Structures are given as structure tokens and as C-alpha cells.
Amino acid sequence: MSQYITEEEIPKYCASQAGVEVGDLIIASQLIDGYIGKSFDVQEVSETVNVNAKHRGKLKHYPIVEIKSLTEIMITPLGVNRQEVDIDHIVLDADNDGYFYYISNKSPFAFIPYGFCEYEPKAQRLEVSYSYGYDVIPEEIKVVCGMLAQNIRQLQSFVGFKRLNTLDYTVEMANPSFFTQDMKLILDKFR
Incomplete structure (x- = not known):
């Protein structure tokens, strides 16, 4: 199971949204894996x-x-x-x-x-x-993971999802701003 930000790193990467939890980070990490098509874990x-x-x-x-x-x-x-x-x-x-x-x-x-x-x-x-894989997760991946985790926490539920594939499951997102173009541009160089 991927988790690209540790609990101790939450204040560093998720400073603009209060209440981000480990579960949000795991979902964000899996969404990144699904978008890229591979895991960054060794x-x-x-x-x-x-x-x-x-x-x-x-x-x-x-x-x-x-x-x-x-x-x-x-x-x-x-x-x-x-x-x-x-x-x-x-x-x-x-x-x-x-x-x-x-x-x-x-x-x-x-x-x-x-x-x-x-x-x-x-x-x-x-x-x-x-x-x-990566012994140390790249900084760009941690930044995108933090951004996604904050968006997940802000929405508080999967009601806004239309469609996004992870390695294990498919989620649909109705709001395309959830997974922003900036995030996709950062992740595209790892594809």
C-alpha cells in the first residue's frame, strides 16, 4: 500500500488545509499511482x-x-x-x-x-x-500527494468524484478541479 507522505510530514505538505489524516494521504497516493500507472515504492x-x-x-x-x-x-x-x-x-x-x-x-x-x-x-x-522504485520518494510526488490529500479533506467525501483509475480501483470525480492540470503536468514526467 502506497503512502508517499508520512504522518510527521503532514504539517510540511498539507499546511493550507486543517485536519488532513493518514487515510487522506493513502487515497492521494493511490490516485497518483493510478494516474501514472505504477507505484513509487521499491x-x-x-x-x-x-x-x-x-x-x-x-x-x-x-x-x-x-x-x-x-x-x-x-x-x-x-x-x-x-x-x-x-x-x-x-x-x-x-x-x-x-x-x-x-x-x-x-x-x-x-x-x-x-x-x-x-x-x-x-x-x-x-x-x-x-x-x-524509489528509496526516497521524489519531492514533486510528495507535493502533489499533499495537494490531493488536502483536496480530499476539503471535499470530506467522495460525492464530488467522477472518474479516476488507481492500481486497485476506479473512482469517478464530478469536479475536474480536484485533480488539477498543474498536478497532472508534474506527474506526467514520471509516466
Whole structure:
């Protein structure tokens, strides 16, 4: 369950509306998740990624917090080989946008039953387990969360809702000023 502002931070981010409670913050956080289509909380996932000829690949979820494990899936003359490798073989781009370089330390020679031959096994795919999200919630998200929580408290009920999707449910809002254009502009850069 997302909650982007703690109870201690209510006076900082919700100063213009008295009586904002933790429940208002949770609803506001879920509305943000629904608008953006993802959560900012740290989550763990495993996925299989193709690596191109330039040793590049892309993970679906980002920003990446930590790579947990890495398994090479290689096609060799003897078939498919899976081998766990050190996580230092992945070098994430500085932008932390999911792109990475894969550095393999394989020998240029592979043993096959009929002797040695020049064959360089290349990782065709990688199975990567990693965590992604934000260790620290971005300031813009906290500001929007505070604005939404104050609007929720001001309305005191969901009577004014027409329609807004969260990750878990859909709410309808009759008053479009509840989720303002300014809030949407701030959140759009996280989509």
C-alpha cells in the first residue's frame, strides 16, 4: 500500500488545509499511482531480457535500486546452457533508465566432444532479478500527494468524484478541479 507522505510530514505538505489524516494521504497516493500507472515504492521482479550484438539490453522497470541475481542463457553447439554469473557483469547506464551493458567473461574457446574449436558462446538472454522504485520518494510526488490529500479533506467525501483509475480501483470525480492540470503536468514526467 502506497503512502508517499508520512504522518510527521503532514504539517510540511498539507499546511493550507486543517485536519488532513493518514487515510487522506493513502487515497492521494493511490490516485497518483493510478494516474501514472505504477507505484513509487521499491518492488522486486525477475525478467528475461534479450542482449543485442552490442551487448546492450533494457529492463522494463526503472529506476533500478539493486540487481539481485543474474543468469546467462546461452545457445551453444550442445544446446541451451543456463549459468549463474556475478552481478558485476551488468553495468547500468548513468541515467538509470533501464538500459545496461552486459560484459561477459567467457573464454573464446569452448570444449565440445570432438575437440577444441574456435567458438565464442554469447549470452543470448539474461534472467535478471532486481529491485526497482524509489528509496526516497521524489519531492514533486510528495507535493502533489499533499495537494490531493488536502483536496480530499476539503471535499470530506467522495460525492464530488467522477472518474479516476488507481492500481486497485476506479473512482469517478464530478469536479475536474480536484485533480488539477498543474498536478497532472508534474506527474506526467514520471509516466
